[in-house]
Amino acid sequence: MRAVNIEVLIEKWFNKKISLERIEKYCQQLRIERRRLSEDIDPENIRVSCVQRQIHLVNSIERYIDMLCGFVGQAVKEDSCLVVFPEYNFFDLFGLIPGFRFLNKILNKRAIKGKDRAKDREEEREKESDLKGNNNFLTTIFKGVAKPIEAGIKKIFSLLAKEYRIYIYTGSYILKEKEVIYNAGSLFDPEGNLIGTQKKMHLTDFEVKIGIKRVSKMEVHSLPFGKVVCPICMDATYFETFRIAREIGADIIILPIANLEEYSTWKALRGIWPRVQESYLYGLKSSLNGWIAGMHFSGKAGIFAPLLMTEGKDGILSLSPSHEGNHLITADVNIKKLYEAREKAEYQEDKNTEFEKNFIEKTYNIN
Secondary structure: OHHHHHHHHHHHHHHOOOOOHHHHHHHHHOOOOOOHHHHHOOOOOOEEEEEEEEOOOOHHHHHHHHHHHHHHHHHHHHOOOEEEOOOOOOOOHHHHHHHHHHHHHHHHHHHHHHHHOOOHHHHHHHHHHHHHHHHHHHHHHHHHHHHHHHHHHHHHHHHHHHHOOEEEEEEEEEEEEEEEEEEEEEEEEEOOEEEEEEEEOOOOOOHHHOOOOOOOOOEEEEEOOOOEOOOOHHHHOOHHHHHHHHHOOOOOOEEEEOOOOOOHHHHOOOHHHHHHHHHEEEEEEEEEEEEOHHHHHHHOOOOEEHHHHHOOOOOOEEOOOOOOOOOEEEEOOOHHHHHHHHOOOOOOOOOHHHHHHHHHHHHHHOO
């Protein structure tokens, strides 16, 4: 009963602090100068931007909006038609919880000291976060903030997309349906309309422990310059995700990440880069980094293409210079060249139908 009461109190508090009226009023005060958006976006010259940013607790929804505007405004200055935000793009709003800043400092300091004392990686992971191990408490917080934050984020990004005249992927937030919570993100068009929302399909151990649920379906969205899908972080660890994306007609993968681990180039390579090479899709990766509640997130933002389509023949169109801090990376993608590269790919789409049929049936229990 106590947990339910805390959840209700958190929800009421966030409804007050993130009211839609307050959001709309502040966005109107920003006086954003609308840019002219061409009705016909050239599929041979599509400029896209990905956000890498550090967690920064805010004391008001206005400061959160200011932070988002900084990245969107920069993307617009660089003439991007799409900007992508990272996974768990709402963590900054935990600063609205009374006493959380003080608790956050204690937990972060304790986790950093524990990391310094760790003798091996296993011990480091065990000591990483006191709060991380308190699954019930985290579940209560996530369920309490879910509905107000979802409503607030959708309102903010709808307004920013419309005012800046740009496609925006929100990054991920917690979506609550009845008593079930998901990790999900939404895509908005330059008129501020919601194009679609995708829930995460492959969860981390941490997400499973705090009660987040997964889905088994991926939606494809048709934009004027190509078809996009929006899986989330761990979804890129498995080749099937990108294979399915290709099967349903996708040209571009939007992938927000927030890796709960110390950065490693080799660990990063288990994700989007090899998937792009296998599937011949463009990959747009946004990233969250920094400390919160004793948990350390890291990762680089990157924009990727098949090897032979990149100047350095390395599959990289743009990559953040560091796995920490704030960066906005931008690159041009060309759907026509992507199709041409697919036609020239000698081994692309080779299939062993009999083997794959058995593999799929046994792996996914399909009769």
